[in-house]
Amino acid sequence: MNTHKRQTYLTESNNLSIGYKNPKGKGFHCIQNELNLHLSAGKVYTLIGPNGAGKSTLIKTLAGFLPCVSGQILMNGQNLNAIPANQLARLLSVVFTDRPYTEHLRVYDMVAMGRHPYTGFMGKLRSEDNIKIDKVLNITGIFSLKDRFFNDLSDGEKQKVMIAKSLAQETKIIMLDEPTAFLDFPSRIEVMQLLRKIAREESKAILLSSHDITLSFRLSDEIILIAKGFTGVQDIPENIVSKNLMNTYFENASFNFDTHRLSFEPITTKSRKVHVEADEFTIALLSNMLKRFDFQLIQEGPHVFSIIQNHLGFQVNSPNGMFIINDLTLLAEFLHTYETNI
Amino acid sequence: MKRTIDIIPSFTFRIIAAILLVILMFVLFILNLKSGVVNLGISELFGILTNESISDSALSIVVLKIRFPQAITALMAGWGLAAGGLLMQTLFRNPLADPSILGISSGASLGVAILILISGSLFPGFLSGDISANVAITIAAFIGAAMVLVLISLFATKLRNPVNLLVFGIMIGFLSYAVVDILKFYASKDALQKYVLWGMATFAEVDNRQLQVFLISGFIGIVFALLLVKPLNALLLGEDYAANLGHKVKHIRIIIILVAGFLTAVITAFCGPVAFVGLAVPHLARLLFATSDHRQILPFSILIGGNLTLFVNLIIRLPVFGGNLPVNAITALLGAPVVIYFILKTKF
Numbered sequence: 050m051n052t053h054k055r056q057t058y059l060t061e062s063n064n065l066s067i068g069y070k071n072p073k074g075k076g077f078h079c080i081q082n083e084l085n086l087h088l089s090a091g092k093v094y095t096l097i098g099p100n101g102a103g104k105s106t107l108i109k110t111l112a113g114f115l116p117c118v119s120g121q122i123l124m125n126g127q128n129l130n131a132i133p134a135n136q137l138a139r140l141l142s143v144v145f146t147d148r149p150y151t152e153h154l155r156v157y158d159m160v161a162m163g164r165h166p167y168t169g170f171m172g173k174l175r176s177e178d179n180i181k182i183d184k185v186l187n188i189t190g191i192f193s194l195k196d197r198f199f200n201d202l203s204d205g206e207k208q209k210v211m212i213a214k215s216l217a218q219e220t221k222i223i224m225l226d227e228p229t230a231f232l233d234f235p236s237r238i239e240v241m242q243l244l245r246k247i248a249r250e251e252s253k254a255i256l257l258s259s260h261d262i263t264l265s266f267r268l269s270d271e272i273i274l275i276a277k278g279f280t281g282v283q284d285i286p287e288n289i290v291s292k293n294l295m296n297t298y299f300e301n302a303s304f305n306f307d308t309h310r311l312s313f314e315p316i317t318t319k320s321r322k323v324h325v326e327a328d329e330f331t332i333a334l335l336s337n338m339l340k341r342f343d344f345q346l347i348q349e350g351p352h353v354f355s356i357i358q359n360h361l362g363f364q365v366n367s368p369n370g371m372f373i374i375n376d377l378t379l380l381a382e383f384l385h386t387y388e389t390n391i
Numbered sequence: 392m393k394r395t396i397d398i399i400p401s402f403t404f405r406i407i408a409a410i411l412l413v414i415l416m417f418v419l420f421i422l423n424l425k426s427g428v429v430n431l432g433i434s435e436l437f438g439i440l441t442n443e444s445i446s447d448s449a450l451s452i453v454v455l456k457i458r459f460p461q462a463i464t465a466l467m468a469g470w471g472l473a474a475g476g477l478l479m480q481t482l483f484r485n486p487l488a489d490p491s492i493l494g495i496s497s498g499a500s501l502g503v504a505i506l507i508l509i510s511g512s513l514f515p516g517f518l519s520g521d522i523s524a525n526v527a528i529t530i531a532a533f534i535g536a537a538m539v540l541v542l543i544s545l546f547a548t549k550l551r552n553p554v555n556l557l558v559f560g561i562m563i564g565f566l567s568y569a570v571v572d573i574l575k576f577y578a579s580k581d582a583l584q585k586y587v588l589w590g591m592a593t594f595a596e597v598d599n600r601q602l603q604v605f606l607i608s609g610f611i612g613i614v615f616a617l618l619l620v621k622p623l624n625a626l627l628l629g630e631d632y633a634a635n636l637g638h639k640v641k642h643i644r645i646i647i648i649l650v651a652g653f654l655t656a657v658i659t660a661f662c663g664p665v666a667f668v669g670l671a672v673p674h675l676a677r678l679l680f681a682t683s684d685h686r687q688i689l690p691f692s693i694l695i696g697g698n699l700t701l702f703v704n705l706i707i708r709l710p711v712f713g714g715n716l717p718v719n720a721i722t723a724l725l726g727a728p729v730v731i732y733f734i735l736k737t738k739f
Binding site for chain 1: 682
């Protein structure tokens, strides 16, 4: 950790407390304390936590839209409050959850807005600006959309345009508030992979918030985990998993973080044990199916009944006797009516 | 409405459109000088303009002292109202915003009402002199508009939500019209008639001496508006994005309100509350040029606005209408359908 201390991070927070102004009277309503975060170039950081943990507030505070309740934020070694607006615009760009709604605005013009910190008083684009805009349109894969109206695009395309606008701004730090909200599953993966590629190839620090836990654990370099009543942590996904932090921070009796699937799984309340002998692929399928009907798949030990895969299908040895079930659909039907049958 | 193919108006198209609009402006201007209750031939008109034939001094006076200032007033009013309307629509991210909706025009109306209705009723002779009356009305309108402007600027930082500010403006409008209605109740018949005439808006009340003041103030407002194109473009993305692009949003909001308010105050003071021009013209420009880029839309709105008011000024002076139709009768006929079209088209 000593070597870390000497490094200048792109973004660094020291004992940061975040919150918002109390609607009545003065003072702040504090939602997170003692946040010590640091973002470096080339990495993707994903901010996760339950609703109300302060994800948006944290991003807005780090981006300078909300004042710090206490503590300090350093951008590239400089105190955030001391950086003039036009300089900050060249250091940090933000993609907000809400997409702009503007009639008659073309994708090219939208991306060109990213050049505002560099253009003159009237905002005229120089040839080098146009070259840079073409470049980011290519990186984000939306060059073919450049003459379309922004409002006519799909949510996934709009998100890529806003990311392209951020890239055109040529900032070392990009912060995105829930960039994958509203997107369908393929677009979510696409956006996440794009952000990863940008972080690596353009050497940027990317901070995003997300509710998509599985995707975040697969595609982020580090996770920033916050929750009400806990001190925020920043670590690589594997450490978060191995320290069982997800279950601690998302404390809930009805689900449990599955370290293999990297997702929250419902806790089976009755958890009647079923012994299964099958090939690996079928075990995975049966595990999912059994969970759905409140059974727990085991491969050894005492059990209520057993399912053994053979060349005919599935041999079920239950207290009622032994019988053969031919396919998965019928097996699901059997499990569904197990209670009434027994 | 999904457009699969978007036609980009090419650079040549924009240049040609600009040239055509300028030519149209000159044609409309000449028509404004030439037609009215007495129609002049082109040669006659040029004779008067070049001061060669002083054969008919009465006609010369009609053209130079009445039609010329009226046409120039109409032109400047159109330019300024269109620019002010566009500024407000972008600032409030609301296609229906314009300076009259913000209550600035109603503030001016209140100022004029207080002047005409109170002093006109108490001292019937007070507003009889033509020049002194016009100057007084101008000052009253300006004070009224400026007061609303100061009010809005004071609350602009508190009313951060654009919708709230809009509602605030509309309520200011209701308040001032309520006061005007009370004043009307007690006003004398003559004073009431004078106020109602002002309220219908006209381009005919600015004489050659006042014209200078009007033109200079109008030009100042328009130049300031043109200097704001870059922050206006950023505001298309919303205030947060604009701030992230390095713009000082708080200051810009106030500057835009001041510029748009100043333009409205000046025009309302000299012409009365002209409706619909500021609202409809920017939409026409956006439709025609299929862009929201203020570097294009603002100059084009200004050009279209000037042409529109020149056209309106031509219509209202047609001998069919007795040569003296209220401006707002025509602007409403032209502008209201545009607004209705937009309400139906826009997904709110």
